[in-house]
Amino acid sequence: MNATSYRIIFCDGTSCINKGARKLTALLRGQLAKHGLTDRVTIGLSGCLGMCEKGPIMVVNPGYTIYGNVTENDIPQIVEEHLVNGDPIARLVIQEDHLYNRFFRVFGDAKFFGKQMRIALRNCGIIDPESIDDYLSLRGYEALARAITEMTPEQVIAEIEKSGLRGRGGAGFPTGRKWKLTAAEKAAPKYVICNADEGDPGAFMDRSAIEGDPHTVVEGMAIGGYAIGAETGIVYIRAEYPLAIQRIRRAIEDARAHGLLGKNILGSSFSFDIEIRLGAGAFVCGEETALIHSIEGARGMPRPRPPYPAAVGLFGQPTLINNVETWANVPVILLDGANWFRTIGTETSKGTKVFALAGKVVNTGLIEVPMGTPLREIIYDIGGGIPFGKRFKSVQTGGPSGGCLPEQYLDTPIDYESLAKAGSIMGSGGMIVIDEDSCMVDVARFFLEFTQDESCGKCTPCREGTKRMLEILTRITEGKGQPGDIEKLERLGGMIKKASLCGLGQSAPNPVLSTIKNFREEYEEHIHEKKCRAKACKSLVSYEITQKCVGCGACRRVCPVIAISGSPKSRHVLDQNKCIRCGMCFNTCKVEAIAKV
Amino acid sequence: MPTPLELIRKKRAEAVSRIIGKGYLSTKRVYVGMATCEIAAGSKDVMEVFQKAVSRGLTDVYLSQKGCAGRCNLEPTVEVIEAGKSPVKYGKVDKDRAQQIIERHLKNGEVINEWLID
Numbered sequence: 001m002n003a004t005s006y007r008i009i010f011c012d013g014t015s016c017i018n019k020g021a022r023k024l025t026a027l028l029r030g031q032l033a034k035h036g037l038t039d040r041v042t043i044g045l046s047g048c049l050g051m052c053e054k055g056p057i058m059v060v061n062p063g064y065t066i067y068g069n070v071t072e073n074d075i076p077q078i079v080e081e082h083l084v085n086g087d088p089i090a091r092l093v094i095q096e097d098h099l100y101n102r103f104f105r106v107f108g109d110a111k112f113f114g115k116q117m118r119i120a121l122r123n124c125g126i127i128d129p130e131s132i133d134d135y136l137s138l139r140g141y142e143a144l145a146r147a148i149t150e151m152t153p154e155q156v157i158a159e160i161e162k163s164g165l166r167g168r169g170g171a172g173f174p175t176g177r178k179w180k181l182t183a184a185e186k187a188a189p190k191y192v193i194c195n196a197d198e199g200d201p202g203a204f205m206d207r208s209a210i211e212g213d214p215h216t217v218v219e220g221m222a223i224g225g226y227a228i229g230a231e232t233g234i235v236y237i238r239a240e241y242p243l244a245i246q247r248i249r250r251a252i253e254d255a256r257a258h259g260l261l262g263k264n265i266l267g268s269s270f271s272f273d274i275e276i277r278l279g280a281g282a283f284v285c286g287e288e289t290a291l292i293h294s295i296e297g298a299r300g301m302p303r304p305r306p307p308y309p310a311a312v313g314l315f316g317q318p319t320l321i322n323n324v325e326t327w328a329n330v331p332v333i334l335l336d337g338a339n340w341f342r343t344i345g346t347e348t349s350k351g352t353k354v355f356a357l358a359g360k361v362v363n364t365g366l367i368e369v370p371m372g373t374p375l376r377e378i379i380y381d382i383g384g385g386i387p388f389g390k391r392f393k394s395v396q397t398g399g400p401s402g403g404c405l406p407e408q409y410l411d412t413p414i415d416y417e418s419l420a421k422a423g424s425i426m427g428s429g430g431m432i433v434i435d436e437d438s439c440m441v442d443v444a445r446f447f448l449e450f451t452q453d454e455s456c457g458k459c460t461p462c463r464e465g466t467k468r469m470l471e472i473l474t475r476i477t478e479g480k481g482q483p484g485d486i487e488k489l490e491r492l493g494g495m496i497k498k499a500s501l502c503g504l505g506q507s508a509p510n511p512v513l514s515t516i517k518n519f520r521e522e523y524e525e526h527i528h529e530k531k532c533r534a535k536a537c538k539s540l541v542s543y544e545i546t547q548k549c550v551g552c553g554a555c556r557r558v559c560p561v562i563a564i565s566g567s568p569k570s571r572h573v574l575d576q577n578k579c580i581r582c583g584m585c586f587n588t589c590k591v592e593a594i595a596k597v
Numbered sequence: 598m599p600t601p602l603e604l605i606r607k608k609r610a611e612a613v614s615r616i617i618g619k620g621y622l623s624t625k626r627v628y629v630g631m632a633t634c635e636i637a638a639g640s641k642d643v644m645e646v647f648q649k650a651v652s653r654g655l656t657d658v659y660l661s662q663k664g665c666a667g668r669c670n671l672e673p674t675v676e677v678i679e680a681g682k683s684p685v686k687y688g689k690v691d692k693d694r695a696q697q698i699i700e701r702h703l704k705n706g707e708v709i710n711e712w713l714i715d
Contacts, residue, residue: 005683008602008682018654061683061684062681062683063680064682105684105685106676106678106684107666107684107686109683109684110686110714110715111715112668112714112715113666113668115665121667123664124664124666124667125628125630125663125664125665125666125667126628126663126666127663127664128661128662129662129663129664130662131661132612133612133615133616134612134616134661136605136608136609136612136613136615137609137612137616139609140609141605141608142602142606142609144601144605144607145600145601145602145604145605146602148601148602149600149601149602150602204634206634207632208632208634208664208665208667211633211664211665212632212663212665212666213664213665241633243632244632244633244645246637259604265601266601266604266605267598267599267601267604268601358669363668363670364669364670365667365668365669365670366665366667366669367667369666384668415672594710
């Protein structure tokens with residue numbers, strides 16, 4: 001009899017559920033009660049563990065014993081031999097060496113992490129990012145070595161193509177096809193670029209990936225270089241990320257010292273090295289042609305495509321550009337195989353996606369989930385729902401290029417096509433949850449203010465169009481909206497989308513158009529009734545001091561325009577003619593005596 | 598002439614033995630989050646507490662930094678990992694909690710339940 005406390009995790013992925021995992025959970029609960037083990041054995045659920053063909057899967061911690069093909073008959077034996085006597089059952093144990101599994105080993109028993117699947121971020125949080133030994137010990141650079149040793153460049157490309165990996169920067173272009181197009185170009189030299197110019201407000205996927213595991217990006221890029229026949233790679237990263245820059249620089253130096261970058265990598269005939277270029281933080285420089293101009297020393301402005309960078313890229317040469325997260329997936333595909341990678345995700349979108357979950361959720365954080373995970377599961381199971389008992393209103397995906405989805409879309413599975421169909425985009429992975437306290441017109445105005453500010457000014461639709469849209473939105477939030485404004489926004493937005501030169505302009509109207517589509521009544525209330533239901537638009541709310549007032553004088557003291565008067569211990573009065581609606585009194589009052597109306 | 602694949606396997610074996618040489622298997626491994634977000638939440642101070650303890654003779658501890666695991670609102674985070682035991686993950690670790698983790702967990706083996714990330 002041993003007294004160890006166990007934590008058991010059942011895989012709660014679709015495949016395991018279909019094979020009876022939930023029945024097993026119920027059965028185990030019964031057995032635990034029978035043996036009086038409920039105090040020291042707890043049960044948890046995880047998302048798909050990527051071992052579907054061996055399901056149902058259960059994991060016993062400590063020890064990280066993985067049992068596969070578990071049947072109802074096995075449960076009593078597991079309880080008696082493993083949980084009571086402490087002897088794992090050898091015949092049920094499956095050996096799994098998938099790379100993502102190591103993260104799960106450390107974090108899988110926590111609810112926030114259990115539903116996730118870490119492929120791109122597989123090492124983030126479990127290794128020392130500044131130690132090449134740590135990376136090497138987890139099969140680091142083995143994918144590169146395997147490619148050079150056993151595969152032709154064509155085979156590498158075929159494997160990436162077969163995996164179904166698509167660009168994680170936002171547009172979702174099939175990565176393998178991009179590699180193939182660049183490889184087919186005859187001109188030399190060719191270049192490989194890592195786009196680490198992460199610019200969405202509130203997004204930090206790329207920063208975190210590089211800070212947590214820089215070598216995977218280096219390795220991915222070297223594999224890309226081998227595949228397309230390039231000897232130079234460039235990491236384009238914004239100067240606002242000093243620690244990420246320091247770590248990727250260190251990784252490049254360490255890799256060089258180990259003969260993993262530079263001339264004749266690992267004694268082969270393949271040579272490849274990486275340079276770092278710092279960006280000044282313009283949002284438009286995340287667009288590939290603008291990024292290339294920026295590296296060349298020109299102003300960061302886009303140009304029309306085609307020709308695509310695959311044909312005419314950096315210094316006019318064939319160039320392969322992929323985003324940080326895309327590169328981080330590459331070594332896994334070569335080591336665990338395209339066939340395995342294809343089993344994760346949906347029909348059209350394979351693998352996982354990293355999101356920066358932010359806004360009005362209990363657990364904010366960086367998450368990586370299999371494609372096809374419903375929004376609801378991300379927001380409620382991983383994110384823990386909306387804090388302070390507030391109501392969910394909308395989720396914004398794709399940053400300033402994306403859209404706001406209301407409650408009826410919560411069961412939308414996350415993949416490129418489903419999100420587009422629902423009226424938003426995958427984007428690079430920003431995900432902001434909005435509750436009832438936010439005004440959708442104001443949210444749209446916020447994002448448009450950002451894109452308008454970041455517009456490079458080269459093409460008229462984006463430069464002028466976003467400016468006019470912002471003017472209209474601003475007047476609506478100030479209570480000066482006019483009948484016909486909504487239609488004007490729709491017309492203008494449609495035109496900007498069609499006529500803009502690059503992705504920035506083509507997607508800038510999305511937050512506005514999607515909020516009009518899904519929250520039209522809020523726009524109408526602002527314009528016709530001069531009312532903001534969320535009480536977020538300053539010009540449309542007024543403050544009142546209610547009878548809850550205890551006369552403490554706190555509001556009177558903070559009011560910058562001396563609009564509040566009253567003697568101690570008696571109800572104060574607010575002069576509406578003087579009030580500038582700054583909200584200072586509202587935030588100061590300790591007894592909730594100030595009401596927004 | 599070894600192939601690149603043979604070379605990388607050799608490099609891995611060397612890396613593993615260097616890591617084991619630092620006490621990876623025989624000790625309690627302590628990981629302190631040191632990404633920009635963690636540092637902003639105060640993890641440098643936490644790291645310092647652990648480093649000081651090690652330099653003052655705290656033994657059987659393998660101290661390492663790590664990147665961000667993604668648990669933003671509970672940062673700084675610290676993990677204590679020991680062979681044969683469930684990994685322990687602490688959230689919102691400040692200097693004081695770090696000191697207590699050293700005294701109670703690392704020295705006395707007590708898992709401090711109220712700070713665990715679940």
